[in-house]
Amino acid sequence: MAKFGMVIDTTKCVGCMDCVVACKTENNVPEGFNRAWIVEDVMGKYPDLHMEIRSERCNHCEEAPCVDVCPTGASHYSDIGEVVLIDHDECIGCKACIAACPYDARFIHPDGYADKCDFCFHRTSKGNNPACVDVCPTHSIHFGDLDDPDSEVSKLLKSRKYHVRIPEAGTKPKIFYLT
Amino acid sequence: MHELSITRHNELIDPTLHIWSWQIPVYLFIGGLIAGMMIISGYFLLKGRAREAKCTCFQLPILSIIILSLGMLALFLDLEHKFYFWRLYTTFQVTSPMSWGAWILLLVYPALILNLLLRVPVFILNRIPQLGKISEKMNAHPSTIKGIATLNITLGLMLGAYTGILLSTLTGRPLWNSSVLGFLFLASGLSSAAAFVHMIAKTAHERDILTKADNGFLTLELVIVAFFFIGLLTSSASHKAAADLLLTGPFAAVFWVFVIGIGMVIPLFIQSLAIKNKIKHTVVAPIMVLVGGILLRFVFVYAGQYSHWLIHAGLFK
Numbered sequence A: 001m002a003k004f005g006m007v008i009d010t011t012k013c014v015g016c017m018d019c020v021v022a023c024k025t026e027n028n029v030p031e032g033f034n035r036a037w038i039v040e041d042v043m044g045k046y047p048d049l050h051m052e053i054r055s056e057r058c059n060h061c062e063e064a065p066c067v068d069v070c071p072t073g074a075s076h077y078s079d080i081g082e083v084v085l086i087d088h089d090e091c092i093g094c095k096a097c098i099a100a101c102p103y104d105a106r107f108i109h110p111d112g113y114a115d116k117c118d119f120c121f122h123r124t125s126k127g128n129n130p131a132c133v134d135v136c137p138t139h140s141i142h143f144g145d146l147d148d149p150d151s152e153v154s155k156l157l158k159s160r161k162y163h164v165r166i167p168e169a170g171t172k173p174k175i176f177y178l179t
Numbered sequence B: 001m002h003e004l005s006i007t008r009h010n011e012l013i014d015p016t017l018h019i020w021s022w023q024i025p026v027y028l029f030i031g032g033l034i035a036g037m038m039i040i041s042g043y044f045l046l047k048g049r050a051r052e053a054k055c056t057c058f059q060l061p062i063l064s065i066i067i068l069s070l071g072m073l074a075l076f077l078d079l080e081h082k083f084y085f086w087r088l089y090t091t092f093q094v095t096s097p098m099s100w101g102a103w104i105l106l107l108v109y110p111a112l113i114l115n116l117l118l119r120v121p122v123f124i125l126n127r128i129p130q131l132g133k134i135s136e137k138m139n140a141h142p143s144t145i146k147g148i149a150t151l152n153i154t155l156g157l158m159l160g161a162y163t164g165i166l167l168s169t170l171t172g173r174p175l176w177n178s179s180v181l182g183f184l185f186l187a188s189g190l191s192s193a194a195a196f197v198h199m200i201a202k203t204a205h206e207r208d209i210l211t212k213a214d215n216g217f218l219t220l221e222l223v224i225v226a227f228f229f230i231g232l233l234t235s236s237a238s239h240k241a242a243a244d245l246l247l248t249g250p251f252a253a254v255f256w257v258f259v260i261g262i263g264m265v266i267p268l269f270i271q272s273l274a275i276k277n278k279i280k281h282t283v284v285a286p287i288m289v290l291v292g293g294i295l296l297r298f299v300f301v302y303a304g305q306y307s308h309w310l311i312h313a314g315l316f317k
Helices: A018-027 A065-069 A096-100 A131-135 A152-159 B023-046 B060-078 B082-090 B097-118 B122-127 B130-140 B142-168 B181-200 B204-233 B237-247 B252-275 B284-306
Strands: A004-009 A037-045 A048-056 A075-077 A084-086 A141-145 A175-178 B002-006
Touching: A004 A152, A018 A131, A048 A175, A065 A075, A065 A096, A131 A141, A141 A152, A152 A175, B023 B060, B023 B097, B023 B142, B023 B181, B023 B284, B060 B097, B082 B097, B097 B130, B097 B142, B122 B130, B130 B142, B142 B181, B142 B284, B181 B204, B181 B284, B204 B237, B204 B252, B204 B284, B237 B252, B237 B284, B252 B284
Parallel strands: A004 A175
Antiparallel strands: A004 A141, A037 A048, A037 B002, A075 A084
Protein backbone atom coordinates (compact mmCIF):
# COMPACT_ATOMS: atom_id res chain seq x y z
CA MET A 1 0.00 0.00 0.00
CA ALA A 2 1.35 3.32 -1.03
CA LYS A 3 1.09 6.36 1.21
CA PHE A 4 1.31 9.58 -0.78
CA GLY A 5 3.01 12.54 0.84
CA MET A 6 4.70 15.78 -0.07
CA VAL A 7 8.03 17.24 0.99
CA ILE A 8 8.50 20.97 0.43
CA ASP A 9 11.92 22.59 0.68
CA THR A 10 11.39 25.99 2.32
CA THR A 11 15.01 26.89 1.65
CA LYS A 12 14.31 26.78 -2.08
CA CYS A 13 10.79 28.23 -2.21
CA VAL A 14 10.68 31.86 -3.31
CA GLY A 15 6.90 32.29 -3.00
CA CYS A 16 6.37 32.83 -6.74
CA MET A 17 2.85 31.35 -6.53
CA ASP A 18 3.33 29.18 -9.61
CA CYS A 19 1.96 26.23 -7.60
CA VAL A 20 -1.12 28.29 -6.68
CA VAL A 21 -1.79 29.22 -10.30
CA ALA A 22 -1.07 25.72 -11.64
CA CYS A 23 -3.49 24.27 -9.07
CA LYS A 24 -6.25 26.67 -10.06
CA THR A 25 -5.78 25.89 -13.74
CA GLU A 26 -5.38 22.13 -13.41
CA ASN A 27 -8.35 21.68 -11.10
CA ASN A 28 -10.60 24.42 -12.44
CA VAL A 29 -10.80 25.99 -8.98
CA PRO A 30 -13.56 28.64 -9.03
CA GLU A 31 -12.79 32.34 -8.87
CA GLY A 32 -12.25 33.63 -5.36
CA PHE A 33 -11.10 30.28 -3.96
CA ASN A 34 -7.74 28.57 -3.52
CA ARG A 35 -6.81 24.96 -2.86
CA ALA A 36 -3.16 25.95 -2.42
CA TRP A 37 -1.73 29.15 -1.00
CA ILE A 38 1.51 30.79 0.12
CA VAL A 39 2.38 31.71 3.69
CA GLU A 40 5.21 34.03 4.66
CA ASP A 41 6.29 33.36 8.22
CA VAL A 42 8.55 36.10 9.53
CA MET A 43 10.30 35.98 12.91
CA GLY A 44 12.74 38.27 14.68
CA LYS A 45 13.40 41.99 14.78
CA TYR A 46 14.79 44.10 11.95
CA PRO A 47 17.53 43.71 10.78
CA ASP A 48 17.78 40.19 12.28
CA LEU A 49 14.87 38.56 10.54
CA HIS A 50 14.18 34.98 9.61
CA MET A 51 11.62 34.28 6.94
CA GLU A 52 10.14 30.95 5.94
CA ILE A 53 8.02 30.81 2.81
CA ARG A 54 5.66 27.88 2.64
CA SER A 55 3.44 26.56 -0.11
CA GLU A 56 0.47 25.20 1.88
CA ARG A 57 -2.53 23.02 1.06
CA CYS A 58 -4.54 20.16 2.58
CA ASN A 59 -2.11 18.03 4.64
CA HIS A 60 -3.86 14.75 3.77
CA CYS A 61 -3.56 13.82 7.44
CA GLU A 62 -3.19 10.20 8.46
CA GLU A 63 -5.72 10.86 11.21
CA ALA A 64 -7.84 13.39 9.40
CA PRO A 65 -10.52 14.96 11.62
CA CYS A 66 -12.50 15.92 8.50
CA VAL A 67 -12.92 12.23 7.65
CA ASP A 68 -13.91 11.36 11.24
CA VAL A 69 -16.67 13.97 11.51
CA CYS A 70 -18.19 13.55 8.04
CA PRO A 71 -21.75 12.27 8.58
CA THR A 72 -22.12 10.66 5.17
CA GLY A 73 -18.68 9.23 4.45
CA ALA A 74 -18.21 11.74 1.61
CA SER A 75 -14.80 12.60 3.08
CA HIS A 76 -12.73 9.45 2.86
CA TYR A 77 -9.24 8.01 2.32
CA SER A 78 -8.47 6.82 -1.19
CA ASP A 79 -7.46 3.20 -1.78
CA ILE A 80 -4.46 4.37 -3.75
CA GLY A 81 -2.07 6.49 -1.67
CA GLU A 82 -4.33 7.18 1.35
CA VAL A 83 -5.24 10.59 -0.05
CA VAL A 84 -8.12 12.46 1.66
CA LEU A 85 -10.83 12.81 -0.98
CA ILE A 86 -14.40 14.16 -1.10
CA ASP A 87 -17.18 12.39 -2.97
CA HIS A 88 -19.27 15.32 -4.28
CA ASP A 89 -22.42 13.22 -4.64
CA GLU A 90 -22.30 12.21 -1.00
CA CYS A 91 -21.49 15.64 0.47
CA ILE A 92 -24.50 17.43 1.99
CA GLY A 93 -22.60 20.66 2.65
CA CYS A 94 -22.93 20.51 6.45
CA LYS A 95 -19.48 22.11 6.86
CA ALA A 96 -18.45 19.95 9.84
CA CYS A 97 -15.23 19.04 7.97
CA ILE A 98 -14.37 22.72 7.51
CA ALA A 99 -14.75 23.35 11.25
CA ALA A 100 -12.76 20.19 12.06
CA CYS A 101 -9.72 21.09 9.91
CA PRO A 102 -6.98 22.88 11.91
CA TYR A 103 -5.44 24.10 8.64
CA ASP A 104 -8.57 25.73 7.16
CA ALA A 105 -7.76 23.88 3.95
CA ARG A 106 -11.37 23.37 2.92
CA PHE A 107 -14.04 25.63 1.49
CA ILE A 108 -17.51 25.32 0.02
CA HIS A 109 -17.42 25.11 -3.78
CA PRO A 110 -20.03 27.40 -5.41
CA ASP A 111 -21.83 24.19 -6.46
CA GLY A 112 -22.46 23.40 -2.78
CA TYR A 113 -20.03 20.64 -1.84
CA ALA A 114 -16.88 20.83 0.28
CA ASP A 115 -13.73 21.15 -1.78
CA LYS A 116 -9.95 21.16 -1.24
CA CYS A 117 -6.64 19.85 -2.59
CA ASP A 118 -6.87 16.21 -3.67
CA PHE A 119 -3.16 15.82 -4.49
CA CYS A 120 -4.34 16.01 -8.15
CA PHE A 121 -5.72 12.50 -7.73
CA HIS A 122 -6.60 12.25 -11.43
CA ARG A 123 -2.85 12.53 -12.09
CA THR A 124 -1.26 10.89 -9.04
CA SER A 125 -3.47 7.77 -9.16
CA LYS A 126 -1.91 7.16 -12.59
CA GLY A 127 1.64 7.62 -11.37
CA ASN A 128 2.11 11.27 -12.35
CA ASN A 129 2.99 14.22 -10.12
CA PRO A 130 0.50 16.81 -8.89
CA ALA A 131 0.46 19.94 -11.07
CA CYS A 132 2.10 22.09 -8.36
CA VAL A 133 5.09 19.75 -8.20
CA ASP A 134 5.68 19.79 -11.96
CA VAL A 135 5.49 23.56 -12.37
CA CYS A 136 7.65 24.60 -9.40
CA PRO A 137 10.54 26.57 -10.99
CA THR A 138 12.91 25.96 -8.04
CA HIS A 139 11.98 22.26 -7.72
CA SER A 140 11.15 22.83 -4.08
CA ILE A 141 8.07 20.54 -4.03
CA HIS A 142 8.56 16.76 -4.01
CA PHE A 143 5.83 14.14 -4.18
CA GLY A 144 5.97 10.39 -3.63
CA ASP A 145 5.31 7.30 -1.55
CA LEU A 146 6.24 7.74 2.11
CA ASP A 147 6.02 3.96 2.63
CA ASP A 148 8.71 3.30 0.04
CA PRO A 149 12.12 3.78 1.73
CA ASP A 150 13.75 4.37 -1.65
CA SER A 151 11.39 7.14 -2.80
CA GLU A 152 12.72 10.68 -3.13
CA VAL A 153 10.44 11.95 -0.35
CA SER A 154 11.54 9.22 2.08
CA LYS A 155 15.20 9.92 1.37
CA LEU A 156 14.75 13.67 1.92
CA LEU A 157 13.02 13.04 5.24
CA LYS A 158 15.86 10.76 6.32
CA SER A 159 18.59 13.25 5.48
CA ARG A 160 17.08 16.69 6.23
CA LYS A 161 15.50 18.58 9.13
CA TYR A 162 11.79 19.14 8.73
CA HIS A 163 8.61 20.18 10.50
CA VAL A 164 4.89 19.70 9.93
CA ARG A 165 2.11 22.21 10.47
CA ILE A 166 0.38 22.23 13.89
CA PRO A 167 1.54 18.74 14.98
CA GLU A 168 -0.09 19.33 18.40
CA ALA A 169 -3.50 18.88 16.82
CA GLY A 170 -2.62 15.19 16.50
CA THR A 171 -3.65 14.88 12.89
CA LYS A 172 -0.37 13.39 11.55
CA PRO A 173 -0.01 15.61 8.46
CA LYS A 174 1.62 14.12 5.35
CA ILE A 175 3.13 17.37 4.09
CA PHE A 176 6.63 17.96 5.45
CA TYR A 177 8.53 21.25 5.32
CA LEU A 178 12.32 21.00 5.01
CA THR A 179 14.21 23.76 6.82
CA MET B 1 7.98 39.65 16.27
CA HIS B 2 6.27 36.71 14.65
CA GLU B 3 4.12 37.53 11.68
CA LEU B 4 2.25 35.36 9.20
CA SER B 5 0.96 36.64 5.90
CA ILE B 6 -1.18 34.42 3.78
CA THR B 7 -2.34 34.68 0.18
CA ARG B 8 -5.49 32.64 0.75
CA HIS B 9 -8.80 34.44 1.04
CA ASN B 10 -11.53 31.84 0.72
CA GLU B 11 -15.10 32.94 1.32
CA LEU B 12 -16.46 32.00 4.81
CA ILE B 13 -12.96 30.80 5.82
CA ASP B 14 -10.82 33.93 5.83
CA PRO B 15 -10.07 36.22 7.60
CA THR B 16 -11.91 34.37 10.37
CA LEU B 17 -13.95 31.22 9.95
CA HIS B 18 -17.67 31.89 9.80
CA ILE B 19 -19.31 28.92 8.14
CA TRP B 20 -22.23 28.70 10.57
CA SER B 21 -24.60 31.60 10.92
CA TRP B 22 -27.88 31.83 12.93
CA GLN B 23 -29.24 28.47 11.72
CA ILE B 24 -26.88 26.28 13.73
CA PRO B 25 -27.21 28.03 17.14
CA VAL B 26 -30.99 28.14 16.66
CA TYR B 27 -31.07 24.43 15.83
CA LEU B 28 -28.76 23.56 18.75
CA PHE B 29 -31.01 25.54 21.11
CA ILE B 30 -34.17 23.87 19.81
CA GLY B 31 -32.53 20.44 19.94
CA GLY B 32 -31.64 21.02 23.59
CA LEU B 33 -35.07 22.45 24.41
CA ILE B 34 -36.88 19.45 22.88
CA ALA B 35 -34.47 17.06 24.61
CA GLY B 36 -35.38 18.69 27.92
CA MET B 37 -39.12 18.61 27.12
CA MET B 38 -38.92 14.88 26.30
CA ILE B 39 -37.17 14.20 29.61
CA ILE B 40 -39.64 16.32 31.61
CA SER B 41 -42.70 14.79 29.93
CA GLY B 42 -41.25 11.30 30.45
CA TYR B 43 -40.60 12.10 34.10
CA PHE B 44 -44.18 13.33 34.62
CA LEU B 45 -45.51 10.13 33.00
CA LEU B 46 -43.31 7.94 35.21
CA LYS B 47 -44.53 9.82 38.29
CA GLY B 48 -48.10 8.83 37.38
CA ARG B 49 -49.14 12.36 36.55
CA ALA B 50 -50.78 10.99 33.39
CA ARG B 51 -53.86 10.40 35.54
CA GLU B 52 -54.26 14.13 36.09
CA ALA B 53 -56.28 15.86 33.41
CA LYS B 54 -54.29 19.10 33.65
CA CYS B 55 -50.85 17.55 33.34
CA THR B 56 -48.64 19.61 31.01
CA CYS B 57 -47.15 16.32 29.83
CA PHE B 58 -50.00 15.99 27.32
CA GLN B 59 -49.20 19.27 25.59
CA LEU B 60 -45.51 18.60 25.32
CA PRO B 61 -45.43 15.97 22.51
CA ILE B 62 -47.39 18.06 20.00
CA LEU B 63 -45.45 21.23 20.91
CA SER B 64 -42.19 19.28 20.64
CA ILE B 65 -43.05 17.98 17.18
CA ILE B 66 -43.88 21.50 15.94
CA ILE B 67 -40.86 23.24 17.50
CA LEU B 68 -38.42 20.47 16.55
CA SER B 69 -39.61 20.66 12.94
CA LEU B 70 -38.77 24.39 12.94
CA GLY B 71 -35.31 23.47 14.23
CA MET B 72 -34.91 20.88 11.48
CA LEU B 73 -35.92 23.54 8.95
CA ALA B 74 -33.12 25.79 10.29
CA LEU B 75 -30.70 22.87 9.95
CA PHE B 76 -31.84 22.22 6.39
CA LEU B 77 -31.41 25.92 5.52
CA ASP B 78 -27.79 25.71 6.69
CA LEU B 79 -26.88 22.85 4.33
CA GLU B 80 -24.95 23.98 1.25
CA HIS B 81 -25.76 20.87 -0.81
CA LYS B 82 -29.38 20.70 0.32
CA PHE B 83 -30.91 18.09 -1.93
CA TYR B 84 -28.31 15.52 -1.02
CA PHE B 85 -29.47 15.54 2.66
CA TRP B 86 -30.88 12.02 2.23
CA ARG B 87 -27.28 10.80 2.05
CA LEU B 88 -27.35 11.00 5.87
CA TYR B 89 -29.65 7.99 5.82
CA THR B 90 -27.77 5.73 3.43
CA THR B 91 -24.96 5.23 5.95
CA PHE B 92 -24.00 5.33 9.62
CA GLN B 93 -20.63 6.87 10.49
CA VAL B 94 -19.71 5.86 14.01
CA THR B 95 -17.11 8.63 14.55
CA SER B 96 -19.40 11.40 13.32
CA PRO B 97 -21.74 12.93 15.94
CA MET B 98 -23.70 14.45 13.06
CA SER B 99 -24.44 10.96 11.77
CA TRP B 100 -25.51 9.90 15.28
CA GLY B 101 -27.68 13.03 15.46
CA ALA B 102 -29.37 12.31 12.14
CA TRP B 103 -30.34 8.82 13.30
CA ILE B 104 -31.33 10.00 16.81
CA LEU B 105 -33.64 12.59 15.23
CA LEU B 106 -35.18 9.86 13.10
CA LEU B 107 -36.04 7.94 16.31
CA VAL B 108 -37.16 11.04 18.22
CA TYR B 109 -40.19 11.63 15.97
CA PRO B 110 -41.77 8.16 16.49
CA ALA B 111 -41.09 8.46 20.24
CA LEU B 112 -42.89 11.82 20.31
CA ILE B 113 -45.78 10.42 18.27
CA LEU B 114 -46.16 7.47 20.69
CA ASN B 115 -46.14 9.96 23.55
CA LEU B 116 -48.73 12.07 21.75
CA LEU B 117 -51.00 9.04 21.31
CA LEU B 118 -51.35 8.72 25.09
CA ARG B 119 -53.66 11.72 24.93
CA VAL B 120 -54.42 12.79 21.38
CA PRO B 121 -54.99 16.56 21.04
CA VAL B 122 -58.66 17.39 20.31
CA PHE B 123 -58.02 18.99 16.91
CA ILE B 124 -56.38 15.78 15.70
CA LEU B 125 -58.99 13.53 17.34
CA ASN B 126 -61.79 15.41 15.55
CA ARG B 127 -60.23 14.54 12.20
CA ILE B 128 -59.05 11.00 13.01
CA PRO B 129 -61.45 9.62 15.68
CA GLN B 130 -59.94 6.12 15.39
CA LEU B 131 -56.89 7.38 17.30
CA GLY B 132 -59.08 7.59 20.41
CA LYS B 133 -59.39 3.79 20.52
CA ILE B 134 -55.65 3.28 20.11
CA SER B 135 -55.10 5.78 22.89
CA GLU B 136 -57.54 3.94 25.17
CA LYS B 137 -55.78 0.62 24.57
CA MET B 138 -52.38 2.15 25.26
CA ASN B 139 -53.57 3.74 28.49
CA ALA B 140 -55.01 0.43 29.65
CA HIS B 141 -51.52 -0.95 30.17
CA PRO B 142 -49.36 0.94 32.69
CA SER B 143 -46.31 -0.82 31.24
CA THR B 144 -46.95 0.87 27.87
CA ILE B 145 -46.98 4.29 29.51
CA LYS B 146 -43.81 3.42 31.40
CA GLY B 147 -42.15 2.17 28.21
CA ILE B 148 -43.03 5.34 26.28
CA ALA B 149 -41.80 7.49 29.18
CA THR B 150 -38.48 5.63 29.34
CA LEU B 151 -38.05 5.83 25.57
CA ASN B 152 -38.65 9.60 25.61
CA ILE B 153 -36.23 10.13 28.50
CA THR B 154 -33.50 8.01 26.86
CA LEU B 155 -33.78 9.69 23.48
CA GLY B 156 -34.02 13.10 25.17
CA LEU B 157 -30.72 12.48 26.96
CA MET B 158 -29.09 11.39 23.70
CA LEU B 159 -30.48 14.34 21.73
CA GLY B 160 -29.42 16.89 24.37
CA ALA B 161 -25.91 15.51 24.77
CA TYR B 162 -25.22 15.05 21.06
CA THR B 163 -25.75 18.75 20.30
CA GLY B 164 -22.72 19.52 22.51
CA ILE B 165 -20.61 16.50 21.53
CA LEU B 166 -21.10 17.58 17.92
CA LEU B 167 -19.03 20.72 18.57
CA SER B 168 -16.49 19.06 20.87
CA THR B 169 -15.31 16.63 18.17
CA LEU B 170 -14.38 19.41 15.74
CA THR B 171 -10.61 19.28 16.24
CA GLY B 172 -9.84 22.51 14.42
CA ARG B 173 -11.60 24.78 16.95
CA PRO B 174 -9.85 24.72 20.36
CA LEU B 175 -12.73 26.44 22.18
CA TRP B 176 -14.92 23.41 21.47
CA ASN B 177 -12.34 20.74 22.37
CA SER B 178 -13.98 19.92 25.69
CA SER B 179 -15.90 16.79 26.51
CA VAL B 180 -18.09 18.65 29.02
CA LEU B 181 -19.82 20.52 26.18
CA GLY B 182 -22.23 17.59 25.84
CA PHE B 183 -23.23 17.88 29.49
CA LEU B 184 -23.35 21.69 29.33
CA PHE B 185 -25.74 21.68 26.38
CA LEU B 186 -27.83 18.92 27.98
CA ALA B 187 -28.08 20.86 31.27
CA SER B 188 -28.88 24.04 29.36
CA GLY B 189 -31.56 22.19 27.36
CA LEU B 190 -33.10 20.85 30.56
CA SER B 191 -33.14 24.30 32.15
CA SER B 192 -34.63 25.90 29.01
CA ALA B 193 -37.26 23.15 28.89
CA ALA B 194 -38.12 23.56 32.58
CA ALA B 195 -38.50 27.32 31.97
CA PHE B 196 -40.66 26.77 28.89
CA VAL B 197 -42.92 24.18 30.54
CA HIS B 198 -43.20 26.47 33.57
CA MET B 199 -44.62 29.15 31.29
CA ILE B 200 -47.35 26.85 29.93
CA ALA B 201 -48.05 24.90 33.15
CA LYS B 202 -51.64 25.13 34.37
CA THR B 203 -51.27 24.20 38.03
CA ALA B 204 -49.37 25.90 40.85
CA HIS B 205 -48.04 22.49 41.89
CA GLU B 206 -46.37 21.94 38.50
CA ARG B 207 -44.97 25.45 38.45
CA ASP B 208 -43.43 24.81 41.83
CA ILE B 209 -41.83 21.50 40.76
CA LEU B 210 -40.48 23.05 37.55
CA THR B 211 -39.03 26.10 39.30
CA LYS B 212 -37.21 23.85 41.76
CA ALA B 213 -35.98 21.64 38.92
CA ASP B 214 -34.86 24.66 36.90
CA ASN B 215 -32.83 25.95 39.83
CA GLY B 216 -31.13 22.57 40.03
CA PHE B 217 -30.37 22.62 36.29
CA LEU B 218 -29.09 26.22 36.42
CA THR B 219 -26.78 25.39 39.33
CA LEU B 220 -25.54 22.34 37.44
CA GLU B 221 -24.92 24.53 34.37
CA LEU B 222 -22.81 26.98 36.39
CA VAL B 223 -20.73 24.10 37.76
CA ILE B 224 -20.22 22.66 34.25
CA VAL B 225 -19.22 26.10 32.91
CA ALA B 226 -16.56 26.18 35.66
CA PHE B 227 -15.36 22.69 34.66
CA PHE B 228 -15.29 23.78 31.03
CA PHE B 229 -12.94 26.68 31.79
CA ILE B 230 -10.75 24.63 34.16
CA GLY B 231 -10.32 22.09 31.35
CA LEU B 232 -9.33 24.65 28.72
CA LEU B 233 -7.18 26.83 30.98
CA THR B 234 -5.06 23.86 32.06
CA SER B 235 -4.64 22.63 28.47
CA SER B 236 -2.44 23.94 25.64
CA ALA B 237 -1.68 27.61 24.92
CA SER B 238 -4.21 27.50 22.05
CA HIS B 239 -6.95 26.25 24.35
CA LYS B 240 -6.12 28.84 26.98
CA ALA B 241 -6.27 31.61 24.37
CA ALA B 242 -9.58 30.19 23.12
CA ALA B 243 -11.02 30.29 26.66
CA ASP B 244 -9.91 33.91 26.92
CA LEU B 245 -12.21 34.76 24.01
CA LEU B 246 -15.10 34.21 26.43
CA LEU B 247 -13.41 35.21 29.70
CA THR B 248 -11.91 38.55 28.74
CA GLY B 249 -11.91 38.75 24.93
CA PRO B 250 -14.35 39.96 22.28
CA PHE B 251 -17.17 37.65 23.43
CA ALA B 252 -16.76 38.35 27.16
CA ALA B 253 -19.44 41.06 27.45
CA VAL B 254 -22.25 39.03 25.92
CA PHE B 255 -21.06 35.87 27.69
CA TRP B 256 -20.91 37.34 31.21
CA VAL B 257 -23.86 39.74 30.98
CA PHE B 258 -26.36 37.73 28.95
CA VAL B 259 -25.40 34.06 29.20
CA ILE B 260 -24.18 33.90 32.81
CA GLY B 261 -25.90 36.96 34.36
CA ILE B 262 -29.31 37.21 32.73
CA GLY B 263 -29.45 33.57 31.64
CA MET B 264 -28.36 31.82 34.84
CA VAL B 265 -27.52 33.85 37.98
CA ILE B 266 -30.41 36.36 38.06
CA PRO B 267 -33.18 33.79 37.27
CA LEU B 268 -31.62 31.47 39.85
CA PHE B 269 -31.99 34.27 42.41
CA ILE B 270 -35.56 35.20 41.35
CA GLN B 271 -36.68 31.56 41.35
CA SER B 272 -35.13 30.93 44.76
CA LEU B 273 -37.30 33.73 46.15
CA ALA B 274 -40.37 32.25 44.39
CA ILE B 275 -39.70 28.80 45.88
CA LYS B 276 -39.55 30.38 49.35
CA ASN B 277 -42.88 32.11 48.59
CA LYS B 278 -41.30 35.54 49.02
CA ILE B 279 -42.46 36.53 45.54
CA LYS B 280 -45.00 35.07 43.09
CA HIS B 281 -44.13 32.80 40.18
CA THR B 282 -43.93 34.98 37.06
CA VAL B 283 -42.76 34.47 33.49
CA VAL B 284 -39.84 36.89 33.99
CA ALA B 285 -37.30 34.32 35.18
CA PRO B 286 -38.28 31.65 32.58
CA ILE B 287 -37.99 34.21 29.77
CA MET B 288 -34.51 35.16 31.02
CA VAL B 289 -33.52 31.46 31.09
CA LEU B 290 -34.72 30.97 27.51
CA VAL B 291 -32.91 34.09 26.27
CA GLY B 292 -29.76 32.91 28.08
CA GLY B 293 -30.13 29.44 26.57
CA ILE B 294 -30.31 30.67 23.00
CA LEU B 295 -27.47 33.16 23.52
CA LEU B 296 -25.33 30.39 25.04
CA ARG B 297 -25.55 28.57 21.69
CA PHE B 298 -24.85 31.74 19.70
CA VAL B 299 -21.81 32.67 21.83
CA PHE B 300 -20.36 29.15 21.71
CA VAL B 301 -20.91 28.67 17.98
CA TYR B 302 -19.57 32.12 17.02
CA ALA B 303 -16.63 32.25 19.46
CA GLY B 304 -15.73 28.65 18.64
CA GLN B 305 -15.46 29.43 14.94
CA TYR B 306 -13.30 32.45 15.81
CA SER B 307 -10.85 30.22 17.71
CA HIS B 308 -8.08 28.32 15.94
CA TRP B 309 -4.84 26.52 16.76
CA LEU B 310 -2.52 29.47 16.20
CA ILE B 311 -4.64 31.94 18.18
CA HIS B 312 -2.32 31.82 21.21
CA ALA B 313 0.54 33.50 19.39
CA GLY B 314 -1.75 36.31 18.34
CA LEU B 315 -1.10 34.82 14.95
CA PHE B 316 -3.65 35.14 12.31
CA LYS B 317 -3.91 31.69 10.69
